[in-house]
Amino acid sequence: MLEHNLRRVRIWALTCAALAVLLLAVASCRSSKKEEPAPAGKVTLQTLDETEFGRILERYRGKVVLVDYWALWCVPCKKLFPHTVELYHELAGRGLAVISVSLDGLDNKAEVQEFLRAHEATFDNFIASHEPAEAAVLLGIESGIPHLRLFDRDGKLRGTFPPPQTAVEPAEIDAAVKELLER
Amino acid sequence: MTRRSMIVVAAMAAVVAVAWALAPGLAADQKKLAIGDDAPTWSDLIGIDGAKHSLADYKKADLVVLVFTCNHCPVAQAYEGRLVQLQKDYEAKGVQVVAVNVNNLDADKLDQMKIRATEKGFNFPYLYDASQKIAKDYGATCTPHVFVLDKDRKVAYMGRIDDNQTVSKVKKQDLRSALDAILTGKSPPVTVTLQFGCTIKWD
Numbered sequence: 001m002l003e004h005n006l007r008r009v010r011i012w013a014l015t016c017a018a019l020a021v022l023l024l025a026v027a028s029c030r031s032s033k034k035e036e037p038a039p040a041g042k043v044t045l046q047t048l049d050e051t052e053f054g055r056i057l058e059r060y061r062g063k064v065v066l067v068d069y070w071a072l073w074c075v076p077c078k079k080l081f082p083h084t085v086e087l088y089h090e091l092a093g094r095g096l097a098v099i100s101v102s103l104d105g106l107d108n109k110a111e112v113q114e115f116l117r118a119h120e121a122t123f124d125n126f127i128a129s130h131e132p133a134e135a136a137v138l139l140g141i142e143s144g145i146p147h148l149r150l151f152d153r154d155g156k157l158r159g160t161f162p163p164p165q166t167a168v169e170p171a172e173i174d175a176a177v178k179e180l181l182e183r
Numbered sequence: 184m185t186r187r188s189m190i191v192v193a194a195m196a197a198v199v200a201v202a203w204a205l206a207p208g209l210a211a212d213q214k215k216l217a218i219g220d221d222a223p224t225w226s227d228l229i230g231i232d233g234a235k236h237s238l239a240d241y242k243k244a245d246l247v248v249l250v251f252t253c254n255h256c257p258v259a260q261a262y263e264g265r266l267v268q269l270q271k272d273y274e275a276k277g278v279q280v281v282a283v284n285v286n287n288l289d290a291d292k293l294d295q296m297k298i299r300a301t302e303k304g305f306n307f308p309y310l311y312d313a314s315q316k317i318a319k320d321y322g323a324t325c326t327p328h329v330f331v332l333d334k335d336r337k338v339a340y341m342g343r344i345d346d347n348q349t350v351s352k353v354k355k356q357d358l359r360s361a362l363d364a365i366l367t368g369k370s371p372p373v374t375v376t377l378q379f380g381c382t383i384k385w386d
Binding site: 162 | 255257258318319324325326343346347348349352377378379380381382383384385386
């Protein structure tokens with residue numbers, strides 16, 4: 001009887017160990033990617049040192065990255081934002097990373113956070129630490145906002161939206177993103 | 184692979200390469216003016232006064248401060264008072280502010296421009312270009328975006344009005360500094376700054 005129970009215990013112990021190894025393997029697989037995605041359902045906001053943006057982008061190597069520059073005062077930006085969120089939810093699983101950068105100035109951080117939360121922006125959100133005009137200079141935003149940039153899996157800039165002297169077309173953004181994800 | 188199929192593949196690759204190069208967002212064929220360029224002229228732009236206006240209308244002014252602006256953009260709105268003050272401060276020195284809107288949104292159309300100008304006490308012309316041609320000619324990208332035209336109607340400064348849309352936080356009076364320099368016959372220390380605001384609403 002005792003022997004039977006010991007055997008049972010051994011089987012349980014082995015099963016648990018196997019499970020633990022499996023979980024560890026899965027976990028390490030995820031964390032071997034340099035940037036941990038925001039935990040599902042959590043909306044975060046970090047202050048951005050604009051001069052570090054290039055280095056931050058490097059962490060997303062291997063993913064297609066869509067950067068959405070916006071501000072609370074920019075009505076078309078706010079209209080476009082749900083589309084960015086939707087795109088993220090649809091394509092994150094296929095390797096799309098999304099970064100939002102608010103150009104509202106740190107004085108408006110609380111309001112920015114609230115907007116992001118209300119829109120379930122569960123990707124990586126930043127707020128520029130410099131005043132808007134200076135942040136634009138540091139980030140190289142030449143045409144005002146809305147402004148989006150698309151980088152391929154190697155970190156190369158592949159598209160800016162809207163293109164010069166053209167209106168923003170969400171469908172064009174979708175097509176460009178999907179095209180890069182295919183590669 | 185046959186010779187023929189290799190040629191076909193090479194041709195297809197060439198077509199793809201050309202298409203890729205011309206893809207939107209990569210081909211930047213937008214007009215960009217340089218300091219010293221002749222300022223693009225314009226004519227027959229309807230103003231809020233109901234009359235048609237050309238660059239030549241302002242030949243009495245030494246300097247023209249052309250501002251691309253509009254009614255609805257909060258950044259442009261934040262600068263309206265500053266432009267009114269600028270016109271007051273520099274009128275006697277021969278400076279003429281000329282505001283232009285090229286957005287065709289309902290909120291920005293001529294009837295709304297008249298209301299806005301009255302409300303905000305515009306002391307300068309406010310013109311409307313539904314064709315958006317003047318914006319394309321200047322390479323204007325957002326509101327507000329300014330271009331200073333000197334006595335010879337060459338571009339002497341371009342970019343932003345100052346460094347902060349919140350007036351209490353302004354540290355650099357970029358446009359005024361440029362005007363002050365040009366008015367004394369000097370070249371401004373900074374002739375180009377980066378404009379920032381709402382994108383122009385291209386049709």
